[in-house]
Amino acid sequence: MNKNLFHIDNIKLFFFEAFDLIAYIIFVAGIVFFIRFFIVNPFNVVGSSMFPTIQEKDFILVDKISERFTPYKRWDIIVFVPPGKNIPYVKRIIGLSWETVKVKNNIVTICDSSNQCTILDQSFLPTGTITEANCGKDTFEVTSGFFVMGDNRWASTDSRCCFGLQCYKNTNYLVPMDHIIGKVLVRVFPNPINFVNPFN
DSSP states (O other): OOHHHHHHHHHHHHHHHHHHHHHHHHHHHHHHHHIIIIIEEEEEOOSSTTTTTSOTTOEEEEESSGGGTSOOOTTOEEEEOOTTOOSOEEEEEEEOTTOEEEEETTEEEEEOTTOOEEEOOOTTSOTTOOOOOOSSOOEEEOSSSBEEEOSSGGGOOSGGGGGGTOOOTTOOOSBOGGGEEEEEEEEEESSOEEOOOTTO
């Protein structure tokens, strides 16, 4: 057999295999890119505002697509970027559009557009949890978007204090729809768990 032909065949085989490997890597990278930016977004939690439900350094996956089919609901845990901020927050939805949220004397009251009011069940929170609004405002009209709070009430910077910007006249305490990244789907690490309505 001609050694030159054998050498050429080996070179062709090498390039074919290299091409297949590169094509496979591009294909996998494309799938990862699509999932990462359009379906599920991973986050490493910083802070204790959702303790004990979500703890610092937990690794969570955020669902970015299901809202197109199922609207966000009360009790959903969402990741979003508050108006006036540039970092993502993770909180629980408490008030929905066209509701009024009142926070006073450790009682959270939800009133609908017809002024029918109910006291929010906070029994899923740890014993001794105190819910107050200490930034000069205790009544919040949800004209659009959502009113949110962290489960670790005393350590959470949320809608009650306009996400740390204080509740002055033109400060937004709501989370607009277009600021939401997605709903927390599952904690992957350290202990895998699904996040669902605490009263289901």
